[in-house]
Amino acid sequence: MIRYIVKRLVFAIPTLLAVLTLVFVLVRIVPGDPAQTILGDQASQEALQALRQRLGVDKPIFDQYVDFIKGALVGNWGESLVTGRPVLAEVWAVLPYTVDLTVAAILLGALIGIPLGTWSALHRNEAIDYATRVISLLGLSFPAFVSGILLLLAFAIELRWFPVISAGKLDDPVERLRNLTLPAINLGIIMAAYVTRVTRSSMLEVLGEDYIRTARAKGVPDRAVIWRHSLRNALIPVVTVVGLYLGILIGNSVLTEIVFNRPGLGKLIVGALNQRDYTMLQGLMVVYAFLIVAVNLITDLTYGFIDPRVKHG
C-alpha cells in the first residue's frame, strides 16, 4: 500500500507541472498587453512600463515561466491588482468556507446516496425503486439557485432556523455549522442524486456477478451479501463519479455562494473576472490546479483502498 501511495504521489508531480504550464500559456495567449487592458487607453507610457515591470511581463518569456512555476510552488502568487493584498492571503481567507461546503456536500451526498442507491437496486422495478429514480432525477435537474432560494424562503425566512446570510465567523463551531447547513444541503442534494444513480446501477451490476452467486451458494446471509460482498465492489464506480464531480463542485459552488452570500473560491473567481484582476485569476487557476490534482490523488488512493487489484497492479 505504501509503495502504491508513493507511486501515485510521484505521478501527481508531472500532472501538476503540466497544468501549471497550461495556466501560464492560457494567461499569455490572451491577446493584447495586460498592462494596457488594466490601466485603459488613457494611461501614460511610464505608468504602463511601471505596471509591466510589476507584473513581470517585460522579461523574456522563459524567465517569466521559471518565475511563475517557482512562485506557484512556494506560494508566491503576486498581489491582487484590486485590493493589493497577496493572492495567497485572499485565498487562505476564503478557503475554509469552500472546504467546509465541499466536504459537507460530499458527506451528505455519500450518506444519502449510497444507502438510497443500494436500497433502490435491491428493490429493482418496485415502487421504491421508481420513486427513488424520479426523486434523484428531480434532484439533478433542479437548478442550484432555485433550490437555494426555496431553502432560504422556508428555513431562513419562514422558520428562522438558519441565517439568511451565511458569512459568519469560523471560530464558533455552532455558528459555523448553522451557517453551513443550508448551503451544504443545497449542494448535497445534487451530489446525493448523482451518487444514488451511480450506486444503483453499479449495485445492480455487481448483484448479477458470479461471485455474489458463490456467496449465496455458501450460505452467506443476505445482509452480509449486500454489505460485505456487493457494496465494496459497487463503490468503485461511485468513487470515480464522486472524484470527477468534486472537481466540478469546487467550481460550481459559486451559485450557492452567491445565493447564501457566503465567501468562497467560487465568489472570489467571479469577482476577479469582473474586475479584470489578472494576478488574482492566475493565482486562482493555480489553486484550482492544486485542488484538482489533490482530488485525483485522493480518488486514486481510495481505489487502492477499496480494490486490491489496483495496488498490486
Added chain:
Amino acid sequence: MATAFKVEPAEPVLSVQGLTTSFRVSGDWHAAVRDVSFDLAHNETLALVGESGCGKSMTALSIMGLVPKPAGRITAGRIMFEGSDLVSLDREAMRRIRGNRISMIFQEPMTSLNPVLTVGFQVAEALRYHRAMGGAEADRAALDLLEQVKIPSAARRFKDYPHQFSGGMRQRVMIAIALACRPQVLLADEPTTALDVTIQAEVLALLAELKQAYGMSMVFITHNLGVVAAIADRVAVMYAGEIVEVAAVRELFRRPRHPYTELLLRSIPRVDRHVSHLETIEGQVPSIAAMPAGCRFAPRCPLREARCDAPPPLAGAAHHVVRCWVRSEGGGHG
C-alpha cells in the same frame, strides 16, 4: 447434522421428484426444467449431461434454492433431502443448508471469487456462518482446507486476493469453499470446462479423491462425455429441460437407447476409428417458448413416428430408463 443423520444404503441421499422450474419470457411462464426426477445414492456420482441450455445448471440451482428471481421459480415437484422438502423450506432454513449440507461449485473460476476479499477469508466465511467458528479458528480450518485442495504454500497465500491466482488454483479455492462444512452433496456445475486440459485432469482427480475421503455424493454437470466416462457412476442425459435417459455409465456408453444419447455419443470425435466427417445432430434445440407438445426431441429425431406427437414417459427397467416411445419397448439397440 451429519453424525446425527444416518443414511441407509438403500435410501437416496437426495431425491428430486418431478421438478419443474419455469421462467417468464415476455409475460408467459415456460418450463426450463420439466418433470426432472432422479435419486442420488450415498457416495454416488451422477453425471448430468446435455448441451448448453438444456436445463442442467438450472436443475442444480433449483436444488440450491438459487433460481434467479423474479424471472424464474420452481413451479412443481419436490426435492427431498435429509427428511425435508427443500422446495417448501423458508429462506433462512434454505440458507442454513447451502454451503453446509449441500454445496455447489461453478463453471467460471475466474469470476466466481470476490475480487476484493482475500482467498483465506472467502474459505473461512462458510465456517463462520455454519459452524459459528471465531476468526482464528475459522482461519486455521480454512488453511487446512486450502492444503487439502493442494494449493502450494497455502499459508503464505492465505491473505492473497483471487487475481493473484491462476484459473486452476481458483477452482481449487472454490472446491475448498464448497467442502468447508463437509457437505453431504456436492453439485459441480462444469467445474473443469473453463480450464486447460492438463489442469482439468488434476482438478477431476482432486474431486474424485476428496469425494472418497469425505464420503460425499456428487452431481457432476458437464457436456463433455469424456469427463463423464472418467468420473461418473451413473449418467442422466438431459434434452430441452427433460431427462431423456438414465443408466449406469458403462451401460449408457455401450447400449444407449434414446436416439439423442445415441447421436450424442456418435458425435464424439475418436482417434481409433477412421471418420471422414464429424457427426452432428440435424436441426436445433427448440426455444423455451416454442417447445413441441409431444416428444421434445421429435423434430430432430431420425426414428420419429406418429405417436411421438404425445409426450413420452420416462420408462423401462429401474437400472435403465428412457423417455422415448420407440425405444422404451423391447430392449435397446447396439
